[in-house]
Amino acid sequence: MPRIELINITKRWGDFFGVKNLNMVIEDRDFVSLLGPSGCGKTTTLRMIAGLETPTEGIIKIGDKVVFDSEKGVNLSPDKRDVGFIFQNYALWPHMTVYENIAFGLESMKWDKKEIDKRVKEMLALMKIEEFEKRYPSEISGGQQQRVAIARTLAIKPQVLLMDEPLSNLDAKLRLEMRTELKRLHADTDSTFVYVTHDQLEAMTLSTKICLMKEGTIQQYAPPLKVYNEPNNLYVADFVGNPSMNFVNGRIEKSGDKYEVSLLGYKAEFVPNEEVQGIDGDVTVGFRPEFMKIAEDGKISATVYSTLPSGLETTIKLKIGEEIISSVVFGASDYVTDEELRCNIAGSNVCVFDKDGQKVAMGQLIIR
Amino acid sequence: MKAINLEKIKNRIKTYFSNPANCMLVFFFCVFLGLSIYPITAMIKEMFVVHAGIEKTLITAKKGSFTLYHVQKLFIPSEWSVTSFYIPFKNSFLLGLFGAILAIIFGGVTAWLMTRSNLVHKKIIGTLFMFPYLMPAWTLAQFWIYLFQNSNVMSGNKGIMQSLFGICMPQWFVYGLFPCVIVNSLHFAPFAYILIGGILQNMDATLEESAQILKANRLRIVRKVTLPIVMPALLSTFLLVFSSGFASYAVPVFLGGAVRFYTLASKMKAMINAGYMGQAYIIAAVMILCGIIILMINQKYTNKRRSFTTVTGKSGQVSLVNLKKANRPISIAMIILTVCFSVVPLIVFALQTIQRVPGDYSVSNWTLDFWIGKDLDAYKMGMVGGILVGQDFLMALLRLVLLSLACSAFAGTAGLFIGYSVVRNRRTRLSKMVEAMSFFPYLIPTIAFAAIYLALASTKTFSFLYNSFALLVLVGGVKYLPFASRGCINSMLQVSSEIEEAAILMNVPWYKRIFRILVPIQKTSIFSGYLLPIVSAMREVDLFALIVANSRYMLTTMLLAFNQTGYDQYASAITLLIIVIVLVINQVSSKLTGASISQSVGSYNKQ
Numbered sequence: 001m002p003r004i005e006l007i008n009i010t011k012r013w014g015d016f017f018g019v020k021n022l023n024m025v026i027e028d029r030d031f032v033s034l035l036g037p038s039g040c041g042k043t044t045t046l047r048m049i050a051g052l053e054t055p056t057e058g059i060i061k062i063g064d065k066v067v068f069d070s071e072k073g074v075n076l077s078p079d080k081r082d083v084g085f086i087f088q089n090y091a092l093w094p095h096m097t098v099y100e101n102i103a104f105g106l107e108s109m110k111w112d113k114k115e116i117d118k119r120v121k122e123m124l125a126l127m128k129i130e131e132f133e134k135r136y137p138s139e140i141s142g143g144q145q146q147r148v149a150i151a152r153t154l155a156i157k158p159q160v161l162l163m164d165e166p167l168s169n170l171d172a173k174l175r176l177e178m179r180t181e182l183k184r185l186h187a188d189t190d191s192t193f194v195y196v197t198h199d200q201l202e203a204m205t206l207s208t209k210i211c212l213m214k215e216g217t218i219q220q221y222a223p224p225l226k227v228y229n230e231p232n233n234l235y236v237a238d239f240v241g242n243p244s245m246n247f248v249n250g251r252i253e254k255s256g257d258k259y260e261v262s263l264l265g266y267k268a269e270f271v272p273n274e275e276v277q278g279i280d281g282d283v284t285v286g287f288r289p290e291f292m293k294i295a296e297d298g299k300i301s302a303t304v305y306s307t308l309p310s311g312l313e314t315t316i317k318l319k320i321g322e323e324i325i326s327s328v329v330f331g332a333s334d335y336v337t338d339e340e341l342r343c344n345i346a347g348s349n350v351c352v353f354d355k356d357g358q359k360v361a362m363g364q365l366i367i368r
Numbered sequence: 369m370k371a372i373n374l375e376k377i378k379n380r381i382k383t384y385f386s387n388p389a390n391c392m393l394v395f396f397f398c399v400f401l402g403l404s405i406y407p408i409t410a411m412i413k414e415m416f417v418v419h420a421g422i423e424k425t426l427i428t429a430k431k432g433s434f435t436l437y438h439v440q441k442l443f444i445p446s447e448w449s450v451t452s453f454y455i456p457f458k459n460s461f462l463l464g465l466f467g468a469i470l471a472i473i474f475g476g477v478t479a480w481l482m483t484r485s486n487l488v489h490k491k492i493i494g495t496l497f498m499f500p501y502l503m504p505a506w507t508l509a510q511f512w513i514y515l516f517q518n519s520n521v522m523s524g525n526k527g528i529m530q531s532l533f534g535i536c537m538p539q540w541f542v543y544g545l546f547p548c549v550i551v552n553s554l555h556f557a558p559f560a561y562i563l564i565g566g567i568l569q570n571m572d573a574t575l576e577e578s579a580q581i582l583k584a585n586r587l588r589i590v591r592k593v594t595l596p597i598v599m600p601a602l603l604s605t606f607l608l609v610f611s612s613g614f615a616s617y618a619v620p621v622f623l624g625g626a627v628r629f630y631t632l633a634s635k636m637k638a639m640i641n642a643g644y645m646g647q648a649y650i651i652a653a654v655m656i657l658c659g660i661i662i663l664m665i666n667q668k669y670t671n672k673r674r675s676f677t678t679v680t681g682k683s684g685q686v687s688l689v690n691l692k693k694a695n696r697p698i699s700i701a702m703i704i705l706t707v708c709f710s711v712v713p714l715i716v717f718a719l720q721t722i723q724r725v726p727g728d729y730s731v732s733n734w735t736l737d738f739w740i741g742k743d744l745d746a747y748k749m750g751m752v753g754g755i756l757v758g759q760d761f762l763m764a765l766l767r768l769v770l771l772s773l774a775c776s777a778f779a780g781t782a783g784l785f786i787g788y789s790v791v792r793n794r795r796t797r798l799s800k801m802v803e804a805m806s807f808f809p810y811l812i813p814t815i816a817f818a819a820i821y822l823a824l825a826s827t828k829t830f831s832f833l834y835n836s837f838a839l840l841v842l843v844g845g846v847k848y849l850p851f852a853s854r855g856c857i858n859s860m861l862q863v864s865s866e867i868e869e870a871a872i873l874m875n876v877p878w879y880k881r882i883f884r885i886l887v888p889i890q891k892t893s894i895f896s897g898y899l900l901p902i903v904s905a906m907r908e909v910d911l912f913a914l915i916v917a918n919s920r921y922m923l924t925t926m927l928l929a930f931n932q933t934g935y936d937q938y939a940s941a942i943t944l945l946i947i948v949i950v951l952v953i954n955q956v957s958s959k960l961t962g963a964s965i966s967q968s969v970g971s972y973n974k975q
Contacts, residue, residue: 085577087578091574093593095597095599104579152582
């Protein structure tokens with residue numbers, strides 16, 4: 001079963017780098033999300049794996065097969081790479097019925113008529129779209145089109161399934177539903193999924209590994225919870241999580257074997273989780289909203305700037321000095337605007353970033 | 369009770385007309401009704417009455433009395449009807465059919481190469497390929513004659529092929545259906561190229577990519593995906609080109625006159641000249657009917673349920689087909705071919721104008737007399753000398769330019785208001801009708817269109833239009849309206865109504881909304897709406913040939929007269945000037961405003 005390997009992949013248009021020196025291994029049966037803002041090179045990467053885009057330099061392997069090698073001039077066309085691809089706009093052929101759309105790939109592979117019929121029926125049943133087989137794409141809804149696109153792609157049993165923002169054209173409720181289906185599909189089909197999205201929540205909930213990109217380079221390639229809890233740098237920390245991580249400017253000084261931090265007008269001690277070296281001077285301290293605890297015995301005094309209850313949880317924007325800090329508490333609770341509160345920064349996942357935005361340490365903050 | 373109802377109706381009408389878009393819509397509806405229904409009824413009447421002249425003596429009835437003579441004479445099989453109707457009809461049909469097929473093949477292949485492959489030198493091929501469309505169709509016909517005429521056929525003048533290479537082509541190759549088909553297809557290939565290229569460019573590339581991923585080979589993708597998707601548009605391109613070829617007049621006159629090859633259009637003109645007015649109008653009616661049938665076929669086919677609907681989403685980066693080794697040869701072949709029908713004709717025309725004796729290409733025969741000479745006894749034809757000497761030519765040029773500008777102002781402005789009122793009333797029945805009616809003039813063959821208005825001007829009520837500049841402007845303006853209004857409708861559709869609504873809330877009057885907000889936003893496409901009528905009018909022969917009585921009146925009619933009397937040097941000089949003016953206008957406007965002919969034609973296809 002296939003493992004996808006990208007070695008030193010670069011895609012350049014003139015002076016513009018779409019993807020820059022990218023190295024990545026996608027293990028068999030992984031569900032990898034390429035995550036990032038628009039223009040970060042994620043779709044280009046996906047299209048290069050499929051063979052729809054030709055890299056300027058590098059090597060791509062799918063399974064044991066080298067499908068692209070710029071030095072040796074190897075470049076297999078998409079139909080020989082044994083991949084499935086689901087396009088953002090589904091790319092269903094408007095002049096073919098649902099049935100014909102799904103059967104197309106099998107016909108290309110010169111399957112027997114009966115076999116084709118059996119397989120198409122199977123796919124229709126799997127995606128629960130049996131009743132639409134005679135309709136044209138323009139006559140079914142977006143969600144149904146999406147299912148047809150998946151059925152069409154899976155019909156030829158590709159070893160790798162590549163998806164380019166497949167859920168972005170669906171409404172919110174349908175998107176949630178399809179997320180569940182996709183995860184289920186991944187478990188059922190035993191194939192490798194590569195998934196492009198700009199929605200961090202989608203990447204978090206679906207994938208086994210997230211590859212976060214920025215301007216054509218990888219920022220972090222790790223399982224979702226690791227990306228969430230231990231971001232490599234400020235960019236990753238900021239991109240993942242909603243509401244996003246709190247960042248405050250602070251100053252660290254080492255005195256003896258202890259680290260003294262001044263932030264938000266308070267003094268605190270920073271206890272790193274692991275031994276660290278050379279953190280000194282101006283830093284950015286980051287902590288997730290769920291670690292901003294509201295507690296009567298809290299050391300920090302704050303006023304409520306505004307409250308955003310969603311039912312399941314409540315986001316409270318707190319004003320501490322001149323900074324606005326988010327805090328999330330479970331359940332519905334309401335606070336009066338401008339109410340005075342006490343709070344604390346809890347947990348051992350407080351991140352310290354240096355001036356360049358690189359994470360230099362993680363640990364606990366003890367406010368004095 | 370009754371009083372209240374009346375009040376209600378009165379208020380409704382008041383509300384309806386308080387919206388300027390509604391007023392315009394009603395206005396254009398009435399104008400179109402007048403401009404199409406009235407002339408057509410006038411024409412139908414002409415089909416059944418006795419006219420002065422030859423008809424009166426043949427039928428021996430009073431002028432103006434009712435008769436079925438014309439219908440019987442033209443349709444009941446006889447030697448007369450075969451030569452005057454059935455054969456020209458067959459010729460028109462074949463010319464339209466083969467011309468369209470060739471144009472689509474030539475234009476379609478080029479469009480595919482330009483949009484879907486990595487062909488080199490695309491820019492120069494694209495520019496040159498447009499030339500034949502910018503040139504009047506008859507210039508290519510003229511070019512064909514200069515190239516292939518030889519001492520073995522008809523007039524016996526030597527053409528370039530004979531003079532330089534001693535090649536003599538047979539008569540069927542030089543005159544008649546074959547060269548007409550070739551010339552028409554060359555002229556309309558760029559048209560097909562723009563339309564098909566537009567479809568290919570707008571067509572979502574992922575549709576083809578997904579087929580490739582599903583293991584279909586190149587041929588299967590073209591056959592099963594690309595072709596079926598572009599088919600409706602291809603068909604409508606075919607029908608548009610077919611109807612233009614079917615109705616073409618000038619090309620058959622140039623290439624067919626010598627061998628008595630007639631199409632419906634050229635036969636009709638001959639009938640009018642010979643005084644068979646009734647039969648001429650019947651031919652015009654037949655042509656109009658064919659145009660309407662073509663439109664109906666087009667509508668029916670494009671309204672199918674599986675018609676090409678763009679599914680939302682970005683049309684991704686297109687991966688171009690690698691032509692590999694064939695790239696350079698194809699590119700060079702394309703360049704040679706396009707040069708043959710763009711630059712070479714210009715050179716040939718230039719050479720023609722400096723020959724003392726036509727057909728002699730030796731340097732000793734060169735003269736500038738036909739440009740600037742004075743007192744050319746033999747070639748004078750009423751001219752004082754070369755065409756740059758004396759006022760006749762300059763006046764004719766001036767009139768042509770004035771006419772083009774006036775037609776453009778008429779068509780472009782009307783198109784702007786039609787676009788605005790149609791789009792703002794989208795989905796109402798009246799709006800659909802006005803949109804369809806504004807397209808109607810396109811379907812009427814040019815020469816039949818001219819005949820309609822000629823008939824209109826012959827009626828007592830409109831006799832003041834007869835032989836007037838105003839009639840020319842009216843005819844030209846209405847004829848070119850379809851392009852302008854279609855373009856404006858498309859551009860108005862792209863501006864969301866909120867932009868205008870924001871201004872309505874601030875109490876900005878409607879004319880300010882149009883000219884201060886909508887027009888600046890869509891200035892390029894609106895300018896294209898003005899550009900195409902200018903260029904079309906500049907090179908129009910079919911439309912004005914019938915209406916202009918005095919051939920000295922306008923440059924194009926002057927050209928036709930020179931050509932028919934064999935003054936090739938004058939004719940070539942005028943042709944050359946017209947082509948150059950058209951090319952310059954197109955280049956300048958595309959540089960200055962970004963509007964170009966290809967864009968104007970392209971807007972035709974997006975519905």
